[in-house]
Amino acid sequence: MAVARRPMFGEQQRFMLFLIAPAALLLLLFQVLPIAIGANASFRDWALYNPKKVWVGLAHYEAVITDPAFLEVVLPNTFLFMVISVLGALVVGLGLALLLNRPFRGQKIVQTVLMVPLMVAPVIAAIMMRWMFNDQFGIVNAVLEGLGMEGQPWLVQRWTAFGVILLTDIWLWTPWFTLLLLAGLQSLPREPFEAAEIDGTSTWRVFSHLTLPMLQPVIVVCVVIRAIDAFRTFDIVWTLTGGGPGRSTELFSLYAYVLAFLNLDLGRGSAAAIVGGLIILVVGIVMYRLVDRVTKS
Amino acid sequence: MAMVRQPLLFARVPPVGRRLLFGLALSVICFLFAFPVLWLILTSLRPESGVYYVHRGTDFTLASFAEVLHEERLVQAFVNSALISTLATVFSLLVTVSSGYMLSRFQGPASRTWFGTIYVFRCVPYISWVLPLYFVAQSWGIYDTYIGLLLPHIAVHICFFSWLMKGFFDGIDPSMEHAALIDGCTRWGAFIRVALPSAIPAIAALAVLCWLFTWNEFLFALILTGNKVPMITVVMAQFVTEMGLRWNLMAATAVMALVPAFLLALFGQKYVIRGLRL
Numbered sequence: 001m002a003v004a005r006r007p008m009f010g011e012q013q014r015f016m017l018f019l020i021a022p023a024a025l026l027l028l029l030f031q032v033l034p035i036a037i038g039a040n041a042s043f044r045d046w047a048l049y050n051p052k053k054v055w056v057g058l059a060h061y062e063a064v065i066t067d068p069a070f071l072e073v074v075l076p077n078t079f080l081f082m083v084i085s086v087l088g089a090l091v092v093g094l095g096l097a098l099l100l101n102r103p104f105r106g107q108k109i110v111q112t113v114l115m116v117p118l119m120v121a122p123v124i125a126a127i128m129m130r131w132m133f134n135d136q137f138g139i140v141n142a143v144l145e146g147l148g149m150e151g152q153p154w155l156v157q158r159w160t161a162f163g164v165i166l167l168t169d170i171w172l173w174t175p176w177f178t179l180l181l182l183a184g185l186q187s188l189p190r191e192p193f194e195a196a197e198i199d200g201t202s203t204w205r206v207f208s209h210l211t212l213p214m215l216q217p218v219i220v221v222c223v224v225i226r227a228i229d230a231f232r233t234f235d236i237v238w239t240l241t242g243g244g245p246g247r248s249t250e251l252f253s254l255y256a257y258v259l260a261f262l263n264l265d266l267g268r269g270s271a272a273a274i275v276g277g278l279i280i281l282v283v284g285i286v287m288y289r290l291v292d293r294v295t296k297s
Numbered sequence: 298m299a300m301v302r303q304p305l306l307f308a309r310v311p312p313v314g315r316r317l318l319f320g321l322a323l324s325v326i327c328f329l330f331a332f333p334v335l336w337l338i339l340t341s342l343r344p345e346s347g348v349y350y351v352h353r354g355t356d357f358t359l360a361s362f363a364e365v366l367h368e369e370r371l372v373q374a375f376v377n378s379a380l381i382s383t384l385a386t387v388f389s390l391l392v393t394v395s396s397g398y399m400l401s402r403f404q405g406p407a408s409r410t411w412f413g414t415i416y417v418f419r420c421v422p423y424i425s426w427v428l429p430l431y432f433v434a435q436s437w438g439i440y441d442t443y444i445g446l447l448l449p450h451i452a453v454h455i456c457f458f459s460w461l462m463k464g465f466f467d468g469i470d471p472s473m474e475h476a477a478l479i480d481g482c483t484r485w486g487a488f489i490r491v492a493l494p495s496a497i498p499a500i501a502a503l504a505v506l507c508w509l510f511t512w513n514e515f516l517f518a519l520i521l522t523g524n525k526v527p528m529i530t531v532v533m534a535q536f537v538t539e540m541g542l543r544w545n546l547m548a549a550t551a552v553m554a555l556v557p558a559f560l561l562a563l564f565g566q567k568y569v570i571r572g573l574r575l
Contacts, residue, residue: 012403015484019399020411022392023455030452031418031426038429099323112566113327116334119562121513123530124551127537128333131340131544137349139336171333179570232422235515239534253424253516260428261520270429277425284420 035277038270046267048260060271069247070255070272078252078276081166082230086223088170093177094219098211100178101185118175122168126239129168130155158248161241165249168236177222184218185211220294224287231280252276334555341548348545361549370527371550378529379557381443382511385450389507390500393455397462398488402471412463419456427520434521441523449521450511458503465499466492498571505565509558529554 042061045054064070096114100107117125132138133154141151154160188211196206212219234253237243243250243258250258256276260269340348342357365371400412430449431440439445473495474487482490493500518528533554536547562569 011484013407016399016403016407019395019488023396023459024411026392026448026452027414027418027455030430030449031421034426034428034430034433035421037433038425041429041432096326099326104319110323110327112563113331115562115566116331119509119558120334120555121515121530121558123513123515123534124337124554125333127533127547127551128337130537131548132333132336137544171330174330183570228420232424234424235530235534238515238519239537253422256424256428257520260431266428266432273422273425273428277421280420280422281417284417288416 035274039274041267042271042274044267046265046270048264048266051266056267060268061275063268064272064275069250073247074250074252074255077162077248077250078231081162081169081233081251082227084166085169085173085230085233086227088166089173089177089226090219090223092170093174094181096174096178097181097185098207100182114178115175117172118179120172122172122235123239125168125172126236129164130240133164155241156245158245161245161249165237165240168240169230169233172236173226176226180222181215181218184215188214217295220291224284224291227287228280228284231276231283252279337548337555338552340544341552343545345543345545348543361545362553365546365549365553371529371532374527374529374532375553377443377526378512378554381447381450381528382508384447385454385511386504386507388447388451389454389458390504392451393458393462393503394493394496394500395488396455396459397464398466398492400459400463401466402474402492412460415456415459419460423453423516427517431520440521441525443526446517446521446526446528449517450514453517454507454510458507461503462496462499465496469495498568501565501568502571505561505569508561512558 043055043057045052045056100111100114120128133140135141135151135153135156138154140154144151152160154164192210192214193206196210201209232253233251234257237249237251237254238257241249243254247258252272253276256269256272258269259272260266263269341361342359343354344356344358344360347354347356396411396415400408427449434440434445437445439448469492471492474491477487477491478484513530515530515534518531519534522528522531533547533550536550
C-alpha cells in the first residue's frame with residue numbers, strides 16, 4: 001500500500017470517509033443522539049403523561065443512587081448475575097469444547113445438538129423454562145415428586161427464581177463459549193501436546209499447564225464480550241419473572257425500563273439508564289486494559 | 298520416528314469401558330441440552346385436555362398449530378419479523394463490511410478513533426439508548442413503523458460486526474489489492490472486486506448471525522413498536538401473560554418461531570464455524 005499511498009493522499013482520506021460514513025451516520029442518529037437526548041431528559045422533570053421538562057438538576061440521579069431498591073437489590077443482582085452466568089457458561093462451555101476436541105463417531109450430530117440453544121430466542125428459552133418450572137404442572141416438580149422429593153414454587157421465591165434465570169442464561173450461552181473455545185483449541189500448535197504425551201504427563205497437568213495458558217487470550221476475549229452483554233440482560237428476566245417476586249430479581253435494564261415505562265417517569269428512567277451505562281463503561285475500560293495486557297504478553 | 302509413533306497411535310484408542318462411559322456421558326449431555334426444546338415440541342403436540350400432564354397420556358394433535366395460524370396478529374408478526382430480519386441483515390452487512398475493511402486496511406488516527414468509538418458504543422447497554430430512542434422515534438414520527446424498527450436494528454450491529462469484519466479482513470492478505478492498485482484499479486475496485494470476494498465466507502457467517510439476532514431480538518421491538526408492527530418475540534411474551542393457562546398454544550407458537558431459526562442455523566452452521574475460525 002506504501003507504493004500507492006503518496007500520490008493519492010487526498011483521495012485516500014475521502015475513500016476512508018466514504019467507507020465509514022454510512023455506519024458513522026447511523027451510529028450518530030440512533031445511538032449518539034438518543035443518548036444525548038436521554039442525558040438531557042435525565043436532568044428534567046419528564047413524566048410521560050405530563051412532560052413539564054423543567055430543569056431539576058441532579059435530583060433524578062440522587063433519587064436513583066440513594067434508592068434502596070437500586071443499591072441493595074438491583075446492583076447486587078446485576079453483578080451476581082454477570083459473574084455467575086459468565087463463569088457457569090465458561091466452565092460448561094470449556095468442558096464441552098475439550099470433549100468435542102477429538103475425533104469420534106457421531107461428532108457432527110453431537111455438535112449440532114449442542115449448538116441448539118444458540119438458535120433459540122431468549123424469549124422462547126424463558127417461556128420453555130417457565131413452563132418446565134411451573135409449580136403445578138411443570139415437569140421439574142413432577143420429576144422431583146416422582147423421586148419422593150418436594151416440589152418447589154420455583155418462580156415465586158427470590159433465590160430459586162434467580163437460580164432459574166441463571167440456569168436459562170447459562171443454557172443459552174454455553175454453546176457460544178463452546179464454539180469459540182473449540183475454534184481456539186483447534187488452532188493451538190500440536191507439538192507441546194505431543195511432547196507431553198511422550199513424557200507421560202497426566203491429563204490434568206496437560207490441561208492446567210498447557211491448554212489453559214495457551215487458550216487464555218481466547219478465554220479472556222470471550223469473557224469480556226459476554227460479561228458486557230450479561231450486564232444488560234433484559235428479555236429472559238422480563239419473560240421469566242418480570243423482576244418478581246416483588247422486585248427481588250430485577251436487573252439493571254429492567255429497573256430502568258420499569259421506571260420509564262411502568263412508573264411513566266422518563267426523566268428518572270433515563271437517569272438510571274445513564275448510571276448503568278457509566279458503570280458498565282468503567283467495567284468495560286478496565287476489561288479492555290486486561291485484554292490488552294493478556295494479548296500482548 | 299516410527300518406533301515412537303506406533304505405541305502412541307495405539308494408546309489413542311481407548312479401552313472399551315472408557316469408550317462406553319464417554320458415549321454415555323455425551324448422550325446425557327446432549328439430552329440435557331436438547332431437553333427444553335424437546336419438551337416444548339411435545340407440549341405443542343398435546344391436546345388442550347392433556348397439556349397439564351404432558352408426561353402422561355398418549356394423544357397427540359396438530360390442532361394447536363391450526364388454531365395459532367388462525368390468529369391474524371400472530372401471522373402478521375411472523376411476516377413482520379421475517380421482513381425486518383432480512384432487511385436488517387442486508388443493510389447491516391452493506392454498512393459494516395466497508396467499515397470493517399477501513400479498520401483493517403488503514404492505520405492512523407482516523408482508524409484508531411473509529412475503533413475506540415465502536416468499542417465504547419459496543420459497551421453501552423441497549424436500554425441506555427433505546428429508552429430515549431422511544432421519544433426520538435415519536436418526535437420523528439417513526440414510532441411503531443417498519444423504518445423506525447429497521448434503522449435501530451441496523452445501528453445495533455455496527456459496533457460488533459465492524460469489529461468482527463476487521464478481524465476477517467486482517468486474516469486476508471492485502472497484497473492482491475496492492476497489485477490491483479498498481480495495475481490501475483481504483484481503491485473501490487480493489488475493495489469490491491478483490492477484497493470482497495475473498496471475504497465471502499465471513500460475510501455469510503455474519504449474515505446468519507445477524508438474521509438470528511434480529512429474529513430473536515426483544516427489547517427494541519418492545520419499546521419501539523405498538524400495535525401496528527407486532528414482532529414475534531413481543532407477541533409471544535404478551536401471550537405468556539394473556540394466555541398464561543393455554544400452554545399448548547404458547548408452545549405451538551414458540552415451535553413455529555423456532556423453525557426458521559433452526560433451518561437457517563442448520564444450513565448456515567458450516568459457514569459460521571468456518572467464518573469464526575478465520
